[in-house]
Amino acid sequence: xxxxxxxxxxxxxxxxxxxxxxxxxxxxxxxxxxxxxxxxxxxxxxxxxxxxxxxxxxxxxxxxxxxxxxxxxxxxxxxxx
Numbered sequence: 001x002x003x004x005x006x007x008x009x010x011x012x013x014x015x016x017x018x019x020x021x022x023x024x025x026x027x028x029x030x031x032x033x034x035x036x037x038x039x040x041x042x043x044x045x046x047x048x049x050x051x052x053x054x055x056x057x058x059x060x061x062x063x064x065x066x067x068x069x070x071x072x073x074x075x076x077x078x079x080x081x
Contacts, residue, residue: 007039013047013056023049 006030007016022045033049042061048054059067 007041007043007045009058010055011058012053013045013051014053016045016056018052021047021052021073 005011014036016039020037022037023033023035025033035047035049035052037047039044039045039058043058044058044061044064045058047056067076
């Protein structure tokens with residue numbers, strides 16, 4: 001994976017390479033999915049599958065742990081209520 005500088009949210013996902021992206025879940029939305037990639041430092045990048053060259057959202061491992069634990073405990077349920 002070669003980038004043109006430090007890894008950060010908003011950078012082109014293509015700069016993170018084409019290998020290692022996964023669709024951890026998929027719905028019935030016609031193939032428009034979120035893809036994720038674990039980065040060497042433990043952070044996680046997200047991109048929109050229909051725009052693989054678009055911006056990536058990058059979260060630290062600690063941010064991902066907080067989000068997943070919160071989602072599992074119902075703290076994000078309001079988003080789909």
